Amino acid sequence: GKCKNGGAQIHAMSWCFRCPGFMGLTKSNTMCQECLPDHMQMSSFGVQEKCSSSPCPLEARELGDNTCSLCSNGYYFNSTFFRNESDASSWAEARCVKCSVGAYSRQNDALALNACFKCIPGEYQPNTNSDKCLNCELGTFQPEFGKDSCKACPPGGFCASTNSFNGGFDSCRPGTYNNKTGQNNSNSCI
Numbered sequence: 001g002k003c004k005n006g007g008a009q010i011h012a013m014s015w016c017f018r019c020p021g022f023m024g025l026t027k028s029n030t031m032c033q034e035c036l037p038d039h040m041q042m043s044s045f046g047v048q049e050k051c052s053s054s055p056c057p058l059e060a061r062e063l064g065d066n067t068c069s070l071c072s073n074g075y076y077f078n079s080t081f082f083r084n085e086s087d088a089s090s091w092a093e094a095r096c097v098k099c100s101v102g103a104y105s106r107q108n109d110a111l112a113l114n115a116c117f118k119c120i121p122g123e124y125q126p127n128t129n130s131d132k133c134l135n136c137e138l139g140t141f142q143p144e145f146g147k148d149s150c151k152a153c154p155p156g157g158f159c160a161s162t163n164s165f166n167g168g169f170d171s172c173r174p175g176t177y178n179n180k181t182g183q184n185n186s187n188s189c190i
C-alpha cells in the first residue's frame with residue numbers, strides 16, 4: 001500500500017486511515033478486514049494493524065461488534081470450540097450461550113464458564129437466560145438442584161422457609177401430623 005505509516009486507503013486518492021481495533025489489514029496491506037469473531041487487533045509493539053491469532057480471553061465479540069466483552073447475565077461463556085479462519089461455519093457458533101431453565105448467571109458475581117449455575121434446593125427458575133433463581137413460595141418446596149418449579153408441600157409437614165437444607169420442607173414435630181398438601185406453617189401440625 002501507499003500508506004507509509006500504516007493504515008489503508010479506500011481508493012488510490014484517499015487519505016490513509018488506521019483500521020479500527022476489531023479489524024486488521026489484509027495480506028496485501030491495502031484494506032481493512034474484520035477480525036474473526038472473538039478476536040481483535042494485536043496490541044503488541046511494532047505489529048501494525050494485524051488481527052490477533054488468539055481470541056479475547058474469556059470474552060466474546062460477535063461479527064460487527066467493535067469490542068470484546070463478557071457474556072451478558074443469563075448466558076455462559078462456551079470455551080469448548082475454536083474459530084477457524086478458513087471455516088466460516090465456525091464463525092457462527094455462539095460463544096455466549098443462554099442459560100436453560102433451572103439455572104442462572106450473573107457475570108459480576110462469577111464467570112459462568114461452559115455452564116450456568118444451577119438453582120439450589122429451595123429455589124427454582126422457570127425461564128431461560130435468567131440472572132437469578134427465585135425462592136419457592138410458601139407452601140411449596142424443592143429438594144433438588146437445577147429445577148424450573150417447586151412442588152406442593154406434602155402431607156406430614158409444612159413448607160415455611162426456602163433456606164432449609166431439604167429445600168424448604170420441615171416435618172411435623174414428633175407426635176403431631178397434618179394430612180393436607182401445601183401447608184406453610186407449623187400450626188398445621190396437630
